[in-house]
Amino acid sequence: MVILTFSLVNMFDTIGTLVGTARKANMIEKDGKIKNMDKALLADAISTSLGASLGVSTVSTYIESNSGITEGGRTGLSSLVTGGLFILSIFLVGVVGIVPAEATAPVLIIMGALMIETVKEIDFSDFTEGLPAFLTIAIMPFTYSIANGIAFGIIFYPIMKLATKRHKEVHPIMYILAILFILRFALLP
Numbered sequence: 001m002v003i004l005t006f007s008l009v010n011m012f013d014t015i016g017t018l019v020g021t022a023r024k025a026n027m028i029e030k031d032g033k034i035k036n037m038d039k040a041l042l043a044d045a046i047s048t049s050l051g052a053s054l055g056v057s058t059v060s061t062y063i064e065s066n067s068g069i070t071e072g073g074r075t076g077l078s079s080l081v082t083g084g085l086f087i088l089s090i091f092l093v094g095v096v097g098i099v100p101a102e103a104t105a106p107v108l109i110i111m112g113a114l115m116i117e118t119v120k121e122i123d124f125s126d127f128t129e130g131l132p133a134f135l136t137i138a139i140m141p142f143t144y145s146i147a148n149g150i151a152f153g154i155i156f157y158p159i160m161k162l163a164t165k166r167h168k169e170v171h172p173i174m175y176i177l178a179i180l181f182i183l184r185f186a187l188l189p
Contacts, residue, residue, distance in 0.1 A: 008180065009147035014044045016150055023118055025069045070114060128160040151181040
């Protein structure tokens with residue numbers, strides 16, 4: 001159950017980040033698919049596995065990539081520059097440690113403002129769409145976890161569709177995921 005939980009959390013964190021950044025970069029195709037999503041997910045899976053085997057903290061995609069995309073970074077060069085700067089920052093880790101959390105909070109607020117832009121595309125006039133989306137957004141800051149927010153959205157989406165007799169609109173995998181997340185919350189507090 002623990003492995004399943006971590007796998008689902010990592011997968012949904014990554015997918016949520018990829019969808020958000022792809023939308024920001026206008027990289028979603030007309031059919032709604034993201035170009036090279038399979039390659040991005042594979043790269044994330046490999047880096048997560050390698051990072052875990054080397055004993056480092058979880059390697060994952062981060063929504064902060066939106067700030068680079070907003071500034072025009074889309075080719076990968078900005079990622080290489082950022083990576084190089086992170087390597088150089090190893091020598092400044094002692095100095096960075098004295099910066100209080102209050103100094104970094106404004107950056108997180110700006111990131112939230114950049115991410116909230118896509119909310120306008122949610123159809124809140126349809127309660128079966130709006131409530132799960134609202135719960136997804138609201139649960140994240142209350143639990144300090146993007147994964148918990150996504151889990152609540154996945155749980156309540158099929159519930160809302162079932163309650164309104166629109167269950168055929170939901171892919172069967174969503175029902176399976178909802179059951180798995182309910183079990184996760186019931187068995188692993």
